[in-house]
Every structure is written in structure tokens, then in C-alpha cells.
Amino acid sequence: MNDTNNKAIDKDWWRGAVIYQVYPRSFQDSNGDGVGDIRGIAERLDYIAGLGADAVWISPFFTSPMKDFGYDVSNYKDIDPMFGTLADFDAMIEKAHELGLKIMIDLVLSHTSDQHPWFVESRSSRDNPRADWYVWADAKPDGAPPNNWLSIFGGSAWQWDSRRLQYYMHNFLVSQPDLNFHNSEVQDALLDVARFWLDRGVDGFRLDTINFYFHDQQLRDNPALAPERRNDQTAPAVNPYNYQEHLYDKSRPENLAFLKRLRAVMEEYPAVAAVGEVGDSQRGLEIVGEYTSGGDKMQMCYAFEFLAPQPVTPKHVVNSINAFDAAAPEGWACWAFSNHDVVRHLSRWGAGIADKAAYAKMLASLLMTLKGSICLYEGEELGLTEADIAFEDLQDPYGIEFWPEFKGRDGCRTPMVWQAGAVNAGFSTAEKTWLPVSPDHVMKAVDVQQGEDGSVLEHYRRFLALRKSLPALGRGGIAFHRADDDALLIFTRDIEGESVLCVFNISAAPVTARLPDGAWDGLEGAGFSCEADGNTIKLPAWGAYFARKGA
Structure with a gap:
């Protein structure tokens, strides 16, 4: 359980918090297999604390076949051997708390892997105890899928299953079947997952695709979206997913009751917070307002306004903050410029800018002075740009599917650079890492910038200290x-x-x-x-x- 140590508990620690996102495959490899792991994160917690962060958001590390690199979970209550053990996780939590860092884990509740025992049982027949735990539907009379819903990863959101002679729904990969949240047993099982990790001492959750939990039980077709309303915030522009108005496959009103149930579980613990990822470019802020209202749902939602291709301009900043406050007057934003799913912001906005270090420092200061909490993505404090990955080195199924118009997410997921002169820049001693270390990143390594007054890294440290010293900047x-x-x-x-x-x-x-x-x-x-x-x-x-x- 969380150890309060008899200290005053700040239930609102998340307001104005600086959350450092770790992508575990790429942060630090402790055992030389070319993949980052939990022990590696523990080894680098001093760095994160020294940077000035308040919390660490760790992307998924659960048991998984890794078709979508951990976002396809096959066991919610264990660590994938690639990343270590539950004992490693417990040790990492203990060290984080000793350093004053909160730990937030990435919970992927909307779907599982097709290798999860729940799905294996569900697909085995139409009358087993978990037959209704996933979204199943009969074919149309001509054998076509039950409706026109599309997958974010391309193609239909329905996959034919020869065992049940039915289609199952998958908003993402075919190997990521969607759970049926209309089934109360599914909700209970997922709330039990949340308790499992809260009992191990986690301080909060980042909730993946929080608005994808429920679907329309009538399975109504989504209407077409007018071309002038299409954009590429939810999916890349080459993806026909953007051609629909997503009224029925996500962002359903039934989700509010489940979020209240999840919040009630969180309230059983001293000071737990959640930030929900709302993946909806059409109704995003409206949904954020709904999900953060009333004090009985989520504390924060992850806003996408600055993760889009649109460059940061003064008016864009004002419009985004004002739009958030209007849509979510009771809500609290969590802003980010980069994460594991989008092109790093120095590349996304900085094409043609000669002095990228100066640009990086200005953007960092802007992010850290906006109203709300903030997420920093590993490596952005070094001024890293998007890495150029050859097709033969690609790992991301999204990029492989839409190459070359969309190169996927591997360019922002390459290994962290710690020591310029070390093998694999200090990330790993392996002969080959899961993604190659970018040659363009090596001379921006931590040991190159550390202690250099004009470096991007030292600017982040200095400014985070300034932010902590001025309550107005936090809350x-x-x-x-x-x-x-x-x-x-x-x-x-x-x-x-x-x-x-x-x-x-x-x-x-x-x-x-x-x-x-x-x-x-x-x-x-x-x-x-x-x-x-x-x-x-x-x-x-x-x-x-x-x-x-x-x-």
C-alpha cells in the first residue's frame, strides 16, 4: 500500500505537476539485451529527480506479445520478462518514493491482446463464461462486417473469427480486440486491475484511449465527415479513419458512469490521480470537459492541441487555453508538446529553423508557464529531433502499414542518449538495440550537456527550479x-x-x-x-x- 509516513498528504499534488514520460523500451537497458527495462528506469530515477520532475509516467510494461509494444496486454497483473519482474517494479517504486517522485503507470483498459486468457476463452464459443467480455457481432446477410466502423491502424474495425463465426471489434490492431464495457463483469475485472497496482504503491494512472471504452450497442454506422472537417490529429492524413464522424464507435455517454466507478476506487487510496488520454480530434475538448467535471471522474485529461502538426503561434496558444477553459471550466489540463506517438516537436514545428537550441529553450519555457500540469517526453530536455529510421529498421506496425507517406512512431522512440563516447550512447551494451541509436542524437547526450550553462538540458533544469519556486506558475x-x-x-x-x-x-x-x-x-x-x-x-x-x- 502507499506509505504516507505520517506526512501531510497533498491530494492535489497533480495540479501543476511536471510529469516525465518514460518509454521503457528506450530509456535504459540494464541487462544488455538491447531493450530498456524496469531496473534501467530505477537506475536513472536520480536523473529524473535532478531534472526537477514531480512524477514519472511509465508507458506499458505488462506481459504482452508486443505486437503494439505493450499496448496489447496479455496479463494485466505481471511484468513482461523483457522488462523484469514484479520485484524489480516494487524496488523501483520504493526508490522513486525515496526521491520524492510519484509513479504513474499507463493503463490500457479499452482492449487487450488476442493472447489474453480472457479473449482466448471468449472466442472459444458463444456460450462460455466470458463469451460477452469482448465486442462480438454477427455478419450482415452478405457476410460483410456489421457496420462501417474503421480501425485507427487502417481498414475495417471488424475481424472475422472462424471459431465463433462472428466478427469482433478492434479499434487498433487486429490482435487488439476491444473489451465490452457494457458487461459489468468486465468493469469489475478492470477495477480489480487498478486496485492491484494501487496496492503496489503506484500514485496514479495515465489512461490510454480513455474515450474508446464504450461502443454503441445498436452498432449504428458512423456518418461521413465533410472533407473540410477532416484533420490528422487522431490519425495521419493518409488514413481513411479521418473520413468519418466518430459518433458511435467511441466517446459514448455511458463512459461517464464507469469513470465515476474508477474514481471511487482511486479515492480508497490517500492521494491518487489519473490523466486520461482523449483521442478525439472532433469532440476532444467537449469530452475533456465531461470527463473532468464534478470532482467525481478524472482529475486531468491529456490535451492534444499542442501534439498536432499546427505550429505554436501566439494566437494558437491563446485560442487553445481559452477553448480548454470554456469547454472544461471544472477541468485541469495536462499539456505536452511531444510524446511516444507523435513526431518530436522540434522536428514537427522547427523545419527550417537554424538555431534549434534557442527554439527548444523558448518552447520549454512556454510549456512550463502554461496553466495546467505538463508532460515532458524523455529526450526532449536534450533538444532531440525526430530520428530518421530506415524502412528495414522499422518496428512500428503503424509505420509499416502506411510507409512512406507516414513513417510511424519509431522516429520518436529511439534510445535515450546518456554518454556520447559509450557504446550505444550509454543506453545498452548490446551489439544491436531494438531501434538504432540516432547518430544525430549522440552529441546531445546527457554527459555532453550536463553542467554546460547554455545547454538545452541545463535550461530545462533551471526553468523547472524556477517553476517550483513560484506557486503562480504551478497552480x-x-x-x-x-x-x-x-x-x-x-x-x-x-x-x-x-x-x-x-x-x-x-x-x-x-x-x-x-x-x-x-x-x-x-x-x-x-x-x-x-x-x-x-x-x-x-x-x-x-x-x-x-x-x-x-x-
Whole structure:
């Protein structure tokens, strides 16, 4: 169980928290097999704590055939041997808590692997005890699938099963059948999974594809989506998934009752929080509002506004924050610029930008001053760009399916670089790693940047320390003062009499800004050099300025 150590419990620790995402296959290999593991994570927890993070989100490590690299679970209550043992996990939890770090694990509840014993039993007949644990449906009279629903990974969301002579639903890979949440026994089994990990000491969950849990029981066809409404946030533009309005295959109203049940389980423990991934570019913020309302569902939802291809501009920032607050007035955002599913943001937005280090520092400071909690994806603190992976080295089934127009997710999943002069940059001693270490990343390794005052890594450390020292940046409100089309963004973060001024130049040319009225004291240690003349500030390209007053 969670050890409170008789200390005051902060149930709201997640508000303003900095969550560092670890993709376990790529973080640190402790046994030389070319794949990262739980012991490797434990070895590097000091680094994460030293960076200034509050929590660690660990992508799936459960027993799995690894068709989708752990997002296809075959045993929810054990560690895949590739990653270690439950004893390794318990030791990692203990060390994390000693360092003051929370551990959040990635729960994949919407579907399992087709090798999970539940599915093996379910598909064996139409009258076994788990026959209704997955989404099964008869064929149409002509043998076609029951409706027009599509898989995110391409093609129909239905797969014919020759044992039951029925179709089963899969929103993702054919080998990832969807669980039937309309069955209360399924819900009970999954809540039991949550308790299993909470009893081992985890502090929270990142809930994968949280809006995919329920489907329409009438199996109604999704309507077509007008071409002008299509976008590539949920799926790449080459995927016909974007051609439908997804009314019936996900984001169903029945999900709210289950989320209340899950929250009730979490409330049995001292200070547990969850962040839900809402994969719906059509109704995303509306759903976030629903899932975080009332104090009886999820604490946070993972917002996608800054994971899309659309570059960060002042107006995009303002519109995104305001849209979130309007859609989810009771909610709390969790923002990220990169993760394990999208092109790293320095490549996604930074094509043609010469000084990527300066651009990286400005973006880091922007992310860390937005209202909400934030997720940092492993390696972004080093200024890593998307790795170029040859087709023969690809592992991601998504990329293999849609190559070359969409190259998949391997480019953001390559191994972490720790030591420039070591084998595989210190990630592994193996002759071959599961994905190759990017040659472009090696000279950005931790040991190259550590202690270098102008490095991207030291900027992250310095700014995270600044964020922790100013309560307004963690939990305060936000007020926007200026947002140009392509350059100046000015806002303040405010809490209990303290106001922090944040000024950003999101452009490659110097700009001059007039500060809002007030006696502002410039903040030292923010890592930017600006020329000040009274309340007028000259910012260099990709520059920023920070000041405070009050409290």
C-alpha cells in the first residue's frame, strides 16, 4: 500500500505537476539485451529527480506479445520478462518514493491482446463464461462486417473469427480486440486491475484511449465527415479513419458512469490521480470537459492541441487555453508538446529553423508557464529531433502499414542518449538495440550537456527550479495581455497576490515589447538575455522575459 509516513498528504499534488514520460523500451537497458527495462528506469530515477520532475509516467510494461509494444496486454497483473519482474517494479517504486517522485503507470483498459486468457476463452464459443467480455457481432446477410466502423491502424474495425463465426471489434490492431464495457463483469475485472497496482504503491494512472471504452450497442454506422472537417490529429492524413464522424464507435455517454466507478476506487487510496488520454480530434475538448467535471471522474485529461502538426503561434496558444477553459471550466489540463506517438516537436514545428537550441529553450519555457500540469517526453530536455529510421529498421506496425507517406512512431522512440563516447550512447551494451541509436542524437547526450550553462538540458533544469519556486506558475490562473499573429505573446500567471509576467518572442527576428503596467521585478535565472528600458523590453529571436510582482 502507499506509505504516507505520517506526512501531510497533498491530494492535489497533480495540479501543476511536471510529469516525465518514460518509454521503457528506450530509456535504459540494464541487462544488455538491447531493450530498456524496469531496473534501467530505477537506475536513472536520480536523473529524473535532478531534472526537477514531480512524477514519472511509465508507458506499458505488462506481459504482452508486443505486437503494439505493450499496448496489447496479455496479463494485466505481471511484468513482461523483457522488462523484469514484479520485484524489480516494487524496488523501483520504493526508490522513486525515496526521491520524492510519484509513479504513474499507463493503463490500457479499452482492449487487450488476442493472447489474453480472457479473449482466448471468449472466442472459444458463444456460450462460455466470458463469451460477452469482448465486442462480438454477427455478419450482415452478405457476410460483410456489421457496420462501417474503421480501425485507427487502417481498414475495417471488424475481424472475422472462424471459431465463433462472428466478427469482433478492434479499434487498433487486429490482435487488439476491444473489451465490452457494457458487461459489468468486465468493469469489475478492470477495477480489480487498478486496485492491484494501487496496492503496489503506484500514485496514479495515465489512461490510454480513455474515450474508446464504450461502443454503441445498436452498432449504428458512423456518418461521413465533410472533407473540410477532416484533420490528422487522431490519425495521419493518409488514413481513411479521418473520413468519418466518430459518433458511435467511441466517446459514448455511458463512459461517464464507469469513470465515476474508477474514481471511487482511486479515492480508497490517500492521494491518487489519473490523466486520461482523449483521442478525439472532433469532440476532444467537449469530452475533456465531461470527463473532468464534478470532482467525481478524472482529475486531468491529456490535451492534444499542442501534439498536432499546427505550429505554436501566439494566437494558437491563446485560442487553445481559452477553448480548454470554456469547454472544461471544472477541468485541469495536462499539456505536452511531444510524446511516444507523435513526431518530436522540434522536428514537427522547427523545419527550417537554424538555431534549434534557442527554439527548444523558448518552447520549454512556454510549456512550463502554461496553466495546467505538463508532460515532458524523455529526450526532449536534450533538444532531440525526430530520428530518421530506415524502412528495414522499422518496428512500428503503424509505420509499416502506411510507409512512406507516414513513417510511424519509431522516429520518436529511439534510445535515450546518456554518454556520447559509450557504446550505444550509454543506453545498452548490446551489439544491436531494438531501434538504432540516432547518430544525430549522440552529441546531445546527457554527459555532453550536463553542467554546460547554455545547454538545452541545463535550461530545462533551471526553468523547472524556477517553476517550483513560484506557486503562480504551478497552480495559478492565467490572463493574456497580447497575442500577435506570429511573434509576441504576453500573459501573466496569478495566485494569492503574486503575479508572474511571461513574455515570449515566437519568431526568428528580434522584437520590442511594452510590458503591462506595474512595478515588475525581472526574474534572474530564467536563462534569457533581454535589453530592458523601463517598461520596454527588447527580446532576441526565440527569446523570452520573465518578471514578478507582489507576494
